Amino acid sequence: VMRILAIGDYAGKLPGKFKNIVKKEKIDLVLSNGDYCPFSLRKLYFKHVYHKKNVELLDVIGKKRYKKFMLEDQRKGEEVIKKLNKFPVPVFSVLGNSDHPHDDVMDEKTKIEKWKNHLHKYIDRISQKYKNFKRIDYTYAKFSDFIFIGARGGVIPGESRVKRTKNTKKFLKNYLKNSEKRTRKGGLFLFLTMFLTTQNFIS
Secondary structure (H helix, E strand, O other): OOOOEEEEOOOOOOOOHHHHHHHHHOOOOOOOOOOOOOOOOHHHHHHHHHOOOOHHHHHOOHHHHHHHHHHHHHHHHHHHHHHHHOOOOOEEOOOOOOOOOOOOOOOOOOOOOOOOOOOOOOOHHHOOOOOOOOEOOOOOOEOOOOOEEEOOOOOOOOHHHHHHHHHHHHHHHHHHHHHHHHHHOOEEEEEOOOOOOOOOOOO
């Protein structure tokens, strides 16, 4: 019997009790669905950006202030990942919707970042330092007789949920189909995600 601990939604903090639970309950694997960063810009996004068209928060509050918030959020997010990395078992993870950048693969070709030094893909960079922490966003990882498939993303307030859900459902079904072909040697599939609209995605 394999024992799995599923945790997430840290908002910049990881209670110490989880490391104790891993040891006490003899956990074999930790699954983390993200939200490492506290998203300190939340109120400003709702005030100035969400439910509006063609508005960038960077333009509203200025590059200096924006960068200050982002750096602090990312520092706290990395602290969580650093602590997870010290767990005595592997940690498989996806990003949450509050992990900057909080876009997903559906957006990568549609948005050009105005600030070229914007801290895109910072978790890609910092997670390389932590060998016990493995990201599986839109890829898969094997552990024992199980195959774990990961996805990330969400719906931005003011965005069409119907359109996003339809596009994401189509993308995920194709992705899962292709993943099964690549891993057809056998095993039980488990799906890890922080999507805000997961209902019927893989029905």
